[in-house]
Amino acid sequence: MAAQRKQFPFPEFETRWQSRWLEDGAFRAPNPGETGFDPAKPKYYVLDMFPYPSGEGLHVGHVEGYTATDIIARFKRMRGFNVLHPMGWDAFGLPAEQFAIKTGQHPRETTARNIARFKAQLQALGFSYDWSREVSTTDPGYFRWTQWIFLQLYNSWHNPTTKKIEPISTYPGSEPDKVRLAYVAEMPVNWCPALGTVLANEEVIDGKSEVGGHPVERRPLRQWMLRITALAERLISELDGLDWPEGIKLLQKNWIGRSEGAMVKFSIFNSRFPVEVFTTRPDTLFGATYMVLSPEHPMVPQITSAAQRAAVEDYQKQVGSKSDLERTELAKDKTGVFTGAFAVNPVNGELLPVWIADYVLMGYGTGAIMAVPAHDQRDFEFATKFKLKIRQVVQPPDGENWQGFTGDGKAVNSQFLDGLSTTEAKKKITAWLKEKGLGQGTINYKLRDWLFSRQRYWGEPFPIIWEANENGKLKHRALDEKELPVVQPDMDDFKPTGTAEPPLSKATEWLKYSEKATRETNTMPQWAGSCWYYLRFCDPKNSERFISKDAESFWMTGELQTSKSQLRIRGGVDLYVGGTEHAVLHLLYARFWHKVLFDLGHLTTPEPFQRLVNQGIILGPDNQKMSKSRGNVVTPDTVIEEYGADSLRLYEMFMGPLEQMKPWSMKGVEGVYRFLGRVWRLAMEETQEGDWKISPDLKEIDLTPEQLRVAHATIKKVTSDVEDFAFNTAISQMMVFTNEFVKTTPRPVAALKILLPLLSPFAPHLAEELWENLGKKFPDFKGRASAQPWPVHDEKHLLVEEVELIVQVNGKLRDRLKAKRDAADAELEKLALASPKVQEATTGKEVVKVIVIKGKLINIVVK
């Protein structure tokens, strides 16, 4: 098959065009102030989620999104935009480090090799990236600025009065370390013994590590945290102005998990300290019949009675040894232990038994709840199992069973709340609690602060040192930005230490910053580098700043200078394409950093990505997710070898809607390959010797009215389809166009002058090659196909004198008739009623109404 003669000589011209584009910098986007910059051109920033260059290379799934953005980039250039379309590498990360450990090669070497392979694969697809802007997160010239941004976080705080991130110097208190956006905390973390590292909650799936699937346990460790929760509110509300899929916005909202409720203080009968509880249903306070603390709650040891101590400690041990997986799986059946303590219900002085149970999580709210079994499913199950009191305090509307009823209703058995609706009761009790100093209304979030340190070698070192203060206690201090970048030392042994000490702790030389100070040995997580790469692309070589003011302003807002008073709501990357797997984490983290830098005055837009599009997953030919173990992975290399890059690009776009999940089919590739062959033969003819020459059928003749109609309908449809990301239907329209012209001889060469520019974003190599060939004979074909202005359709060619109308009787198709395009309604009605088929269908019936839709149909309603 591979040796088979190709339908058109793509093996020769595809690589030739790729080198020509590279050589003459065809897709270089000039920055303000650079040669070639034209201030009259509007900007368009189209971005792919840059890849992690794994050892596996790209598969056809990666290529889908990249092809879509490439089509948009090429389209926008032809429409006169200054298009920024960059590519780079998210190259820090665990797989490279683990591969290094296994093979003894330095991750820097394997990473460089993987990048070279990825780059070659991308270039073989003819993508129009501006390669002069290539960045890698592992390059010291890049991560120097990642570290610089960390310093911004370290040196700033969230001012609750202004609700903005401000320099730490505006903090009026005496303990700045308590408010910094980057802070140190002793946290129970997800420790993965196999990987020898701590993982973020997001990297743990069903109690196992996302990478490798190793078991993960909880253990307390000193960690760097980022105070993302300070911006929780804005991370929700500022989603509103973004052109993102609603589903993704919802995912982010749910992840942040805002809920309104109240904090309520319960005093404990035998303790000096109260226990605080968060509830979204303060209106059910009179229905609280017991209280539950999380087994890890710090108050548990103090309040536990002597009689219950053994049972409580036993239960704590049991829960502690369970992985998160077991804990949630076994959670179907409620478990718990009585502490022997009693809490006092602040509204009525009732004594409530205090239990511990693992269905209450330390990580949410205060780690303690008031249990209202009558109106909460979990409390109801628990109370039923342990025979605790259940008291109704909400009357459901229309006579529903009140047991376990969690909806809104009317308050009962609640003294001064009785008769109030749920909403009113919430308001009243919250005000009452506040007045008595027993609680207050509050908003709680599921979002936790971001665990930002990793015990790894292959990541950005922190620009932090530890030195002893007067009391001999170690204290962290930020390095000056002049000391950046902090580069990892070259080490032969970067294996995990097996303890919580990171591999960098073995670099004894590097570790020592001065007589009194040592370096932080943790490194940043992989997310760090990808949080701001879209900014660096705007000004990738800048050694003075992470991005120049001019470049930032131009590529984010389209204006050369944006004064503070003109700050934009819209702006940023115009189009961002990538998979849904980054719907919460990467996108949330990047938005967080962007907002911090925005508040600190380094950026001109509050959001990084104006428009987001998610491409669907491409399944293997067997309809299963592509994976090495299933053996159903299709690589671009094999497809390009056999059918060429243009066929691969075209097929990826022809498969179906971009956002949809769809299976791969080699037969489908063959289909678009045949189509490209037909386009080729529109212009070229094979000689006896097997060479190609310009087809003698091509003549400088006018298009017929019908040909003009097809041509202009194609311009119109392809243009609007590209704007709507409906690439599959754009391609089918170009197939219609081609089918119209292959059968005609002589063939108007003007048809190709329309088709080739339309086709060039999709199949750029073929379009360039044919355009250049035609230029040798027809002087009309100047320059390059990819540099042509985008064709514009003329509506006058689409109008036809006679249109076919369909005639329905009661919505059922009965006849078709031809009529003048602008015929009057009354005339059409008369024509339709005169049709024999209509008469057949209406005899003996009364015509009630006739609906005429101009140019489309006539519907006769009979009774």
Next chain:
RNA sequence: CGGCUCGUGGUGAAAUGGCAGACACAGCAGACUUAAAAUCUGCUGGUAGAAAUACCGUGCGGGUUCGAGUCCCGCCGAGCCGACCA
């Protein structure tokens, strides 16, 4: 259990509330060829019919509408995500 997305030929899929199945794939028949490949032509939702044509048809049941694949309600099924979030 909850949320989201989606159910259309043998397959991938089209269809601003207005001719369901465009464009492809596969299949069948034919042309070219010694033959094959490639290419080209025709047919290709189901049932009945030689055909014209007729009837049926977008997961199921209701509703809105002159008219529903499309909008609304309820079910069934699939995929993805989140799952004890108080």
